[in-house]
Amino acid sequence: MATIKDIAREAQVSISTVSFAINGTGPVAPETKKRIMEVIERLNYHPSSSARGLVTRQSGNICLYVPHPKSNIFTFHDNNLINDMLQGIGESIDEKNYNLLLAWEQNEDDDDASKMMSLVHTRAVDGILFFNPTRNYKPIYELIKLKFPFVFMGSFFDNEPIDTVDIDNFEAGYRNTAHLIKLGHRKIGFVSPGPLHYLLADDRFEGYKEALKDNNIRYNDHYFHIGDNRETSGVEALDRFLSLKDPPTAIVAGRDIQAVGIKKRAMACSLIVPGDIAIVSFENSQLAENHDISSIRTDLFSIGREASKLLFKMIGRKKERQTQHIIIPAELVVRGSCGGKQETSVEE
Amino acid sequence: MATIKDIAREAQVSISTVSFAINGTGPVAPETKKRIMEVIERLNYHPSSSARGLVTRQSGNICLYVPHPKSNIFTFHDNNLINDMLQGIGESIDEKNYNLLLAWEQNEDDDDASKMMSLVHTRAVDGILFFNPTRNYKPIYELIKLKFPFVFMGSFFDNEPIDTVDIDNFEAGYRNTAHLIKLGHRKIGFVSPGPLHYLLADDRFEGYKEALKDNNIRYNDHYFHIGDNRETSGVEALDRFLSLKDPPTAIVAGRDIQAVGIKKRAMACSLIVPGDIAIVSFENSQLAENHDISSIRTDLFSIGREASKLLFKMIGRKKERQTQHIIIPAELVVRGSCGGKQETSVEE
DNA sequence: GTGAAAGCGCTAACAA
């Protein structure tokens, strides 16, 4: 493997000149530069990332970190959405010539962040992208103390100087609910996309409640169900709602897969969607399209891209900066599951 | 940030003793070691990965590389299966104290491997795990020339000195087909899980053909359909098969999502599954379970774990070793979609 | 515009 010395010798210059030529950090005569570049090409030289990292104190890596116990990595979203997010990150790391390190904790303990902290302390990464963190996720305070760059993706952390990029889940929950109210519904169920300590879940839920309040509808605890990432959680939710003496006429599903479960179950019970039961959801994944479900578009590509862009700004910067909360727009894609503008459609 | 010098000074030893104590690479008196470890703990010292990497010529990272253009990362498998694979890799990298770098090409050109080669040349990674490569994927010859460690996951490369870890897709294709034949079927359709230049797809297809041959059934080109990762490709396949004057009575679906499409479509056409049309599939994802589809279990956890274990063996080794082809066992999980032992079941 | 040289934080050969 060629080193900078080999290049210097072959090009008959000093190693500092080679370094200047490569990085543009010093003046180099055009002919000299040309000669150096030719030798670099010929010897297929690439600077060692370790050597460079040692002196620049930058690893050239950022970390995509999933602060969940092992069972949950990447299962919180549809496959294509994860792909979108990676593409978004990919776009900006390519621009910066950075690499992406993927990390998570094997331990089931929620606040164990040993893997992440080890990455930080060994300086294996220059910044961290947090994917879908939980509320009150404590390990970040250590990062704040170290002034280590990080950005939260996929949720909002209130009252803390933490940079975030996300859709506004509160607003989305509000919008979905308001949409159903505008269509005449007053009895509206809500299925959370997951446990409420996930910010994303809680925010959607809060938005739902706020919309009810603004429309003088009293929140009814029986209309609330905690779901998860399986279709059956939608089925269970509907079953529970239908067992009530006064069941809801519309449901805000926490995520598309739940909406699918709800819709299938409703149809199996000979209920008309949206006639008997209207459904709106979040994500707008392939599932929503396939099953004709109205859903709020979650643009994970933009979230990934903006989050990494923001992270790079922090990595470059030495002086303090204002924390930023970047909100990615998220519109409701109206389909047949909630009635209203479009006519109902049947599928399957 | 504390350095090895700080530790040496505080513990009143030389830096080499500290290094010996940390790495176990030299003799250190028990009391000395204890003292050093206490100081390390107290100062929260972690060795710099760049500095260490520079001298050891190891980055401490392996790369999970998806040699596809951007649209395909991680969409070839069910989300939970991807998760399984990551967990498998995670288990062995944790053991080795390694990190996982995730990379893919942004470029649409199939044989562009610039990102990967850059990782190799800058020595940012010590080895590469290839996820689901295509047949005749040329960039690996460069790696072979460099004697750079890599392992193929998810497929088989014939006649080349390339280490692989996978289920035996040929055998799986054979087994699925033979299972249907044993149930009395002679007219069996095959839907490929993707384009045939994916080894995984081609191998399953070859297994299918071999099983036909061994049972004196002539291969019928009209019974073959190239599918993809969408449910609709199953629907299309069935529609095409049904339009034949002599349609198949059974179908080997290339992957679960196709099987679901086929089953739904069959039911929509008032066909009985498995009475009118029997279905077997590959993957055994959540989908197969939900839809009562017989499917060959693909143990991506083991694939991930064994592949990384193998990679670490190669990274450690200096001398030539025999290439290995590790086959992960994959049994057929029989459910209601193909008839036979279990009674049919209806779902949805 | 170019070069000499120091030093980033570590490992490991060699000396003591």
Place this chain on the structure above:
DNA sequence: TTGTTAGCGCTTTCAC
């Protein structure tokens, strides 16, 4: 058992 020291391959300051 411990210490001294020479690099690993690069960036960067400072002379020229």
